[in-house]
């Protein structure tokens with residue numbers, strides 16, 4: 553009986569480890585990643601070939617970092633994944649909401665002109681662990697800033713090489729921000745009451 557219990561315990565532990573660690577990601581996040589891939593590739597791109605439905609090990613997919621103990625996605629490095637020939641487009645920021653542990657999101661060089669329904673900042677600000685956001689080398693205009701109100705976690709924001717222009721008033725935005733990159737735009741005047749640059 554004692555031996556049986558031991559064997560049984562080992563079996564249960566093995567099975568539960570297999571059900572959790574080797575998969576290394578939540579089903580909800582895996583589905584969200586597949587939706588994100590579809591959106592980035594729409595209508596006929598071919599990026600992120602390792603993100604495939606049949607593979608449950610999504611923490612091993614390219615461009616993704618998970619927390620090894622929680623198995624949740626903490627970083628997404630989606631640089632240059634959008635086929636440039638498809639032109640400027642609007643990204644649906646709600647696609648990122650399932651990633652509640654997300655700390656770093658990089659969308660550098662993807663021809664993004666804005667957020668669907670201009671809700672990007674609002675949606676992303678609901679990711680309370682998001683500290684680093686790289687939107688550099690895209691096609692964002694000044695309206696990106698008004699959509700960035702209410703961020704409480706963001707520390708580092710890259711908006712360099714976009715289409716910001718004229719007068720930029722940062723006063724009400726980005727309260728937690730420590731560093732903001734704005735080079736490569738066409739900005740004449742920057743008002744930043746907190747003294748950040």
Ligand SMILES: *[C@@H]1O[C@H](CO)[C@@H](O)[C@H](O)[C@H]1NC(C)=O
Nearest residue numbers: 594595596597635637638639
């Ligand atoms: C993808 O779609 C774009 C826009 O509709 C088109 O210009 C391009 O030729 C397509 N590329 C391929 C490989 O089908």
Ligand SMILES: *[C@@H]1O[C@H](CO)[C@@H](O)[C@H](O)[C@H]1NC(C)=O
Nearest residue numbers: 618619620621622623626653
């Ligand atoms: C992983 O998540 C745990 C639990 O939330 C946290 O304590 C730990 O610091 C995280 N590890 C990393 C490397 O972020």
Ligand SMILES: *[C@@H]1O[C@H](CO)[C@@H](O)[C@H](O)[C@H]1NC(C)=O
Nearest residue numbers: 631632633634635636661662
């Ligand atoms: C930007 O992305 C496009 C499309 O993926 C790629 O061809 C190009 O080399 C990238 N630009 C840079 C500077 O890496």
Ligand SMILES: *[C@@H]1O[C@H](CO)[C@@H](O)[C@H](O)[C@H]1NC(C)=O
Nearest residue numbers: 587644645646647648668669
């Ligand atoms: C944006 O994505 C969310 C979540 O997948 C979806 O419910 C919503 O309909 C999408 N919005 C648009 C305008 O496509």
